[in-house]
Amino acid sequence: MIDFDIDPEFQEQIDWVERFTKEEIEPLDNFMRAGRTKDGNPIDRDGWRAIRAYIEDLKQQVKDQGLWGFHLGPDLGGPGLGQVKLCLLNEKLGKTRMGPGIFGCQAPDTGNMELIAHNGTEEQKKKYLEPLLSGEKHSAYSMTEPHAGEPGEFICSAKRDGDEWVINGEKWFTSNGAGADFLIVMAVTNPDAPLLERASMFIVDRQTPGVEVVRNVHTYGTPLRENYNVRGGGGHAYIRYSDVRVPAANLLGTEGAGFVGSQTRLSGGRVHHAMRAVGVCTKALDMMCERALSRKSKGELLSNLQMVQQDIADSYIQLKQFRLHVLYTAWLIDKTGAYTQEIRKEIAAIKITAAKVNHDIIYRAIHLHGALGMSNETPLGDMWMSAPQMGIMDGATEAHKSNLAKLLLRDYDACEDLFPTYHFPKLIEEAQDKFERVIDDYLAA
Numbered sequence: 001m002i003d004f005d006i007d008p009e010f011q012e013q014i015d016w017v018e019r020f021t022k023e024e025i026e027p028l029d030n031f032m033r034a035g036r037t038k039d040g041n042p043i044d045r046d047g048w049r050a051i052r053a054y055i056e057d058l059k060q061q062v063k064d065q066g067l068w069g070f071h072l073g074p075d076l077g078g079p080g081l082g083q084v085k086l087c088l089l090n091e092k093l094g095k096t097r098m099g100p101g102i103f104g105c106q107a108p109d110t111g112n113m114e115l116i117a118h119n120g121t122e123e124q125k126k127k128y129l130e131p132l133l134s135g136e137k138h139s140a141y142s143m144t145e146p147h148a149g150e151p152g153e154f155i156c157s158a159k160r161d162g163d164e165w166v167i168n169g170e171k172w173f174t175s176n177g178a179g180a181d182f183l184i185v186m187a188v189t190n191p192d193a194p195l196l197e198r199a200s201m202f203i204v205d206r207q208t209p210g211v212e213v214v215r216n217v218h219t220y221g222t223p224l225r226e227n228y229n230v231r232g233g234g235g236h237a238y239i240r241y242s243d244v245r246v247p248a249a250n251l252l253g254t255e256g257a258g259f260v261g262s263q264t265r266l267s268g269g270r271v272h273h274a275m276r277a278v279g280v281c282t283k284a285l286d287m288m289c290e291r292a293l294s295r296k297s298k299g300e301l302l303s304n305l306q307m308v309q310q311d312i313a314d315s316y317i318q319l320k321q322f323r324l325h326v327l328y329t330a331w332l333i334d335k336t337g338a339y340t341q342e343i344r345k346e347i348a349a350i351k352i353t354a355a356k357v358n359h360d361i362i363y364r365a366i367h368l369h370g371a372l373g374m375s376n377e378t379p380l381g382d383m384w385m386s387a388p389q390m391g392i393m394d395g396a397t398e399a400h401k402s403n404l405a406k407l408l409l410r411d412y413d414a415c416e417d418l419f420p421t422y423h424f425p426k427l428i429e430e431a432q433d434k435f436e437r438v439i440d441d442y443l444a445a
């Protein structure tokens, strides 16, 4: 049975989120973009205090609605909605910048919560997970290295010394690393072991001696000088770990299980990222349609031009197909309750498609807006940034394609014959044998 209906009670929640993001979060996003009052003055200290209090109030409204940390199961104080419902909520939040933070489901904290929940000891859960869940503390995930993003190339190491581990090496693009209270660091603990047993994860308090933010690297659009503000929030920190000592109790999961454990944080997260991409692309398509109906060229509305119509139609089709694929993947996860091979195939596929759909639809939207689309006065610039990003973060598209192909090929066998199983001459010969018998039997009867 296939049913695309959403139960009315949950639809009310979605409607509330849609209203709340439109009326509260989007204006906040826009106010933060300008960072000044209408008379052109920058916001002063008291002004920022008021804005922070306002944000806390918004978080409280989300909590009252029972949607704080909505990605979490009831064991962690969340509503335990399941992946399909999570997707439908993430689709709405994808249209905002500050939405995920206000709903307590912001990366990289979300993935780190899952990591500690699945792999952490009771002590680690109390010390690190609980304040993460309440939004009191923030975290970062430090895995990629400056010389390589592929785990087999990692060299940042952790060596056991009595009751401590000593970490040495460099990590790069640790999102929120400069502002985090603690970091989850992937380090090689046994370089001679097979790849999947080579590394372990450690929880490292950001203030531990030897943790140095070399630069707080930002993506395009932020002035380069911000990279040297190593105490700033946001950004993707370049971090050097020099003789960083952490207690043995800070090993997260078992020794050597780092790479396998890290999959806990990525699988569900990729589905949510994909659904936020649906939200972003829906907004881009809405903008395209409004613009096409409002702008003229040679006395004709853009919406009457066939090539513009083609761009709108292509975008709609791509978006609809992608949305259904993401929801199907979420439904499979809900049904199966585990990240099986079947589900890993779909997750790889939507991770790959997210980058392509973002790229195609946002590019068309920018193009249709002409010079305005190239300006920093619409959301299109931010959206455009997300397109190449989607194809790189959490692993390059090519790596996922290669992985997907390998998973698909497992379901097939090679043909031993000279010609393939679907070669007409062979199939016709088999069919002739069968139908000659049918004819003989019929005539003999």
Ligand SMILES: Cc1cc2nc3c(=O)[nH]c(=O)nc-3n(C[C@H](O)[C@H](O)[C@H](O)COP(=O)(O)OP(=O)(O)OC[C@H]3O[C@@H](n4cnc5c(N)ncnc54)[C@H](O)[C@@H]3O)c2cc1C
Binding pocket: 108, 140, 141, 142, 143, 144, 147, 148, 149, 150, 172, 173, 174, 175, 176, 219, 236, 389, 392, 393, 394, 395, 396, 397, 398, 399, 402
């Ligand atoms: C916005 C953003 C946030 C990020 N946040 C974090 C974070 O919080 N923590 C963290 O640890 N990392 C983070 N990263 C890093 C991210 O995980 C890596 O960028 C990603 O794994 C790719 O590694 P790389 O950048 O070293 O690229 P490389 O591995 O050098 O790949 C570069 C290119 O080489 C080609 N290539 C690579 N592998 C293959 C392959 N198997 N087959 C064919 N071609 C291939 C592809 O064209 C690929 O794009 C973030 C990245 C971005 C963009």
